Amino acid sequence: MSWRAELLAVWAVVVRNALMASRNVFFFFELLFWPIVGVLSIGLMTRFLHLTPAQASFVLIGTIALSIVNVCQLEVAYAVLLDVWSKSLKHQFLAPIGIRHLTLGSWLVGMARGGVLFLLLAALGWWAFDFRVLAPGWLAVAVFLLGCFLNAWIVGVFVCALIALFGNRAEAFAWASVNLVLVLAGLYYPVSVLPEPVATVAAAIPLTYFLDAYRAHFGFAPEFRAPIATGLALSVVYAALAHWCFFAAIQRARRTGLLLKMSE
Amino acid sequence: MLAIDAHDVTKTFKSGWLRPTRTAALRGVSLTVPRGTIVGLLGPNGAGKTTLLSILATLLTPDSGSVRVLGHDVVRDAARLRRRLNMASGRPSFLWSLRVGEIVAFYGRLYGLSGSKLRRRVDELIELCELGANRRTPYSELSTGLKQRVALAKSLVNDPELLFLDEPTLGLDPDVSVRVRRHIADLRSQRGITIVLTTHYMREADELCDEIAFIKAGRILARGTPAELKRRIRLGDVIALRLDPPAVPWLGEAPGVLRCRAVDGWVECTVDGAEKRLPDLLRALSAEGIAVRNVRVREPELEDVFVELAR
Ligand SMILES: Nc1ncnc2c1ncn2[C@@H]1O[C@H](COP(=O)(O)OP(=O)(O)O)[C@@H](O)[C@H]1O
Ligand SMILES: [Mg+2]
Numbered sequence: 001m002s003w004r005a006e007l008l009a010v011w012a013v014v015v016r017n018a019l020m021a022s023r024n025v026f027f028f029f030e031l032l033f034w035p036i037v038g039v040l041s042i043g044l045m046t047r048f049l050h051l052t053p054a055q056a057s058f059v060l061i062g063t064i065a066l067s068i069v070n071v072c073q074l075e076v077a078y079a080v081l082l083d084v085w086s087k088s089l090k091h092q093f094l095a096p097i098g099i100r101h102l103t104l105g106s107w108l109v110g111m112a113r114g115g116v117l118f119l120l121l122a123a124l125g126w127w128a129f130d131f132r133v134l135a136p137g138w139l140a141v142a143v144f145l146l147g148c149f150l151n152a153w154i155v156g157v158f159v160c161a162l163i164a165l166f167g168n169r170a171e172a173f174a175w176a177s178v179n180l181v182l183v184l185a186g187l188y189y190p191v192s193v194l195p196e197p198v199a200t201v202a203a204a205i206p207l208t209y210f211l212d213a214y215r216a217h218f219g220f221a222p223e224f225r226a227p228i229a230t231g232l233a234l235s236v237v238y239a240a241l242a243h244w245c246f247f248a249a250i251q252r253a254r255r256t257g258l259l260l261k262m263s264e
Numbered sequence: 265m266l267a268i269d270a271h272d273v274t275k276t277f278k279s280g281w282l283r284p285t286r287t288a289a290l291r292g293v294s295l296t297v298p299r300g301t302i303v304g305l306l307g308p309n310g311a312g313k314t315t316l317l318s319i320l321a322t323l324l325t326p327d328s329g330s331v332r333v334l335g336h337d338v339v340r341d342a343a344r345l346r347r348r349l350n351m352a353s354g355r356p357s358f359l360w361s362l363r364v365g366e367i368v369a370f371y372g373r374l375y376g377l378s379g380s381k382l383r384r385r386v387d388e389l390i391e392l393c394e395l396g397a398n399r400r401t402p403y404s405e406l407s408t409g410l411k412q413r414v415a416l417a418k419s420l421v422n423d424p425e426l427l428f429l430d431e432p433t434l435g436l437d438p439d440v441s442v443r444v445r446r447h448i449a450d451l452r453s454q455r456g457i458t459i460v461l462t463t464h465y466m467r468e469a470d471e472l473c474d475e476i477a478f479i480k481a482g483r484i485l486a487r488g489t490p491a492e493l494k495r496r497i498r499l500g501d502v503i504a505l506r507l508d509p510p511a512v513p514w515l516g517e518a519p520g521v522l523r524c525r526a527v528d529g530w531v532e533c534t535v536d537g538a539e540k541r542l543p544d545l546l547r548a549l550s551a552e553g554i555a556v557r558n559v560r561v562r563e564p565e566l567e568d569v570f571v572e573l574a575r
Contacts, residue, residue: 005376012373016359016366023361023402087357090323091418095374096346255325257277260318264355 009097013105017078021109030074031113032120035067039121043129053131057218060131062187064121065211068114068148069155069182075110076156077163077174079103084168090263093254099246103157110156111149118145136217143228147210150235154206155182157242164249167258186211192223206234266332267426267458268297268320273329275315275482289315291482292329297460297475299425302452304473305462306570312482313462317428320460321351334426347375350424354434356415360404364395367403368417375422389417393447409440416447427451429461433468441465445472466567478573485573493569501538502568503545504530506558518545530560534568 021027042063046056079102083089092102118133125131134141162174184198185191185207194202202208209224209231216222224230253259275290289312297303305313318324320333322342331338336345358367368386377385390399393413398406403414412432419427432448433441449472451457463469469476470490477487486493500522506529515533516524520541522534535541538561549556 004378008373008376008378011378012370015373016362016370019362019366020359082359086359088359091358091371092374094321094323094346094351095371096343096376097374101374254323257315257318257324259323260314263357 006101009101010105010108013079013102014108017075017082017106017109018112020078020082021075021113030071031117035064035071035117035121036124038063038067039124040128043125043131046129054219056129057131057133058215058220059188060125060129061133061211061215061218064118064125064133065144065148065207066182066187067121068118068145069152069207071117072107072110072114072149072152073156073159075113076103076106076153077159079106079156080160080163081171084163084262087263090259093250093259099160099250100243103153103160103243103246106156107149107153110152114149114152115145136214140214140217144210144214147207147213147228147231147235150232150239151182151205151207151210154235154238154242157239157246161242161245161249164246164253164258167262181205182207190220190223204234206231206238209234265299266296267299267301267334268295268460269332270295270320271330273316273319273331274327275312275319275324276327289482290319290326293479293482293484295477295484295487297458299458300452300456301474302448302459302461302472304469304476305460305479306464306466306469306476307462307479308464311479313479314430315482316479317351317430317460317462321349321428322346323351347422348424349426349428350419350422351428351430352412352415352419352432354412354415354429354431356411358403358411358414358418361402363400363402364406364410364414364417365390365399367414368421371418372421377421385421389420392420393417409436412436412444416444420451423455424457426458426460429459431462431464433463433465441468448472466565466570470565478570480573486569494564500534500536500564502562502564503533503535503538503542504560504562505533505545505549505556506530507549508555508557512549512552512554515545518548520544534564 039060042059043056046059051059080089083092122133125133159174162170182205184194184202185205186202191199191202191208209227212222212224213227213231250259271294273290273293274288277287277289278284279287293312293316295316305316307313315324319326319331319338322338322345325339333345334348338345362370365386368389369382372382372385390396393416395410395413395417398410403411406414416432429448433444436444445468448459448461452459461472473490475487475489476493478485486496488496510526510529510531512531515521515531520535520537522536524531524533533545542561546556
């Protein structure tokens with residue numbers, strides 16, 4: 001495939017996802033309502049519990065990261081979910097494109113939405129709780145966001161793979177397992193408080209490292225050495241694994257007829 | 265030149281986890297389709313028509329057999345093949361809130377179109393499929409007929425050399441079906457597209473197809489031009505009678521009568537030759553005191569061939 005065709009296929013998915021997002025009121029709630037409710041309630045809780053500004057920022061970073069990962073991973077999962085819901089999955093697998101175009105296009109839209117959400121939540125945190133998320137500077141912010149987006153991509157692609165493997169009934173299971181994993185990433189607490197077997201799981205989640213690195217800018221001693229490099233390396237490994245799983249799941253769906261079944 | 269060359273294709277579906285059930289959808293199907301022809305796959309529900317189309321269109325991997333489409337192996341060379349074919353179904357589905365123009369454009373981009381080329385192609389297809397008035401209508405608000413036209417427009421977006429149509433006139437009003445059929449015929453005559461369609465409407469197959477393959481329970485039972493099939497199955501003529509009283513048990517055993525069936529108040533007898541048998545039949549009926557209210561004699565239709573083969 002030529003570069004032009006590659007970019008075009010990705011762009012097609014970007015346009016499609018953006019159009020769908022702009023047409024659905026449900027998307028509004030995903031993008032704004034729940035994240036804002038989340039930041040407000042966590043922020044108020046930090047007031048009620050009289051947390052120090054450092055502790056409050058620790059928790060708020062976790063909330064914001066969770067919101068961004070959630071919004072972005074959902075968009076990545078839309079790579080197949082939109083078509084599964086409208087039973088049109090077979091058309092895109094009849095076209096001469098690969099799953100990379102689907103996931104990449106959706107990811108780009110997810111990053112745009114995640115970026116907008118981040119700025120909104122940052123503004124809200126500043127206004128309501130005097131919490132300066134952007135204080136560490138643009139490079140640190142960029143690395144933090146990149147970490148969130150990479151995690152979202154991994155999670156979203158795994159969800160796609162599960163759906164291509166088990167059909168739409170896997171949806172609930174996919175989201176549940178994914179959220180379970182994310183909760184372990186130390187969103188609201190340092191990973192060091194976790195008991196041993198769980199701490200190992202947390203150490204295997206890339207988001208853990210990006211949170212660790214970003215929190216260091218707010219005065220918390222890093223729990224890991226070279227958290228950014230570790231986070232990136234882990235992300236690359238998982239991203240490759242997730243992509244391979246999704247690819248294999250689609251190949252299998254072509255064999256079992258699930259691809260057709262999800263289109264009727 | 266063959267557009268499709270399939271040999272001994274089999275496909276069995278497994279469904280269920282604990283106690284999987286197996287459905288043999290195709291049990292050794294061979295099919296060749298010359299370029300530039302319209303070939304119809306005709307058969308009852310569950311015969312395996314959609315399964316066969318899906319394998320030919322690379323959406324489904326066959327269990328065994330060899331399938332070459334446009335010179336490509338459907339399994340090994342699927343990616344290259346996909347740019348040259350397309351498919352539309354009579355039960356179409358697309359993203360519900362996208363508008364007609366956006367749907368066609370989305371798939372256009374997937375097939376590598378952009379800029380003014382894309383715009384021109386979308387315009388052209390919207391006009392060809394008579395969707396101009398609905399260009400900005402969300403897909404979910406379209407009628408069945410319009411949805412099928414969107415499917416047709418989408419299936420032409422890459423200017424395919426080979427087009428698969430799965431029950432293209434399913435559930436359409438008769439006048440709309442006539443128009444769709446004309447479109448399909450035009451696609452072949454004006455653009456030279458090879459078309460493989462499935463249907464269970466005999467009229468459609470009879471009217472559109474150069475050749476027909478009857479498929480039942482995963483096997484192709486007969487294959488040929490509509491005229492050949494009618495001849496080959498040797499159906500004889502059909503004498504339709506309106507009788508009073510309507511039921512005459514011995515009619516099926518009368519000399520020269522191959523079989524009888526009741527259809528909408530008529531008794532249809534298939535006989536070896538109408539000129540020879542009709543006078544005898546009428547005489548025998550009147551001798552029994554049965555009134556003959558109406559008589560029609562006709563040649564066998566593809567429908568009769570189908571009923572015969574599907575037995
Ligand atoms: N994706 C699928 N999964 C499981 N069974 C299937 C699938 N598609 C078709 N079948 C089964 O295979 C048989 C042939 O189906 P199909 O090719 O759709 O028939 P037709 O199109 O001629 O009506 C049917 O018994 C059907 O239930
Ligand atoms: Mg079918």
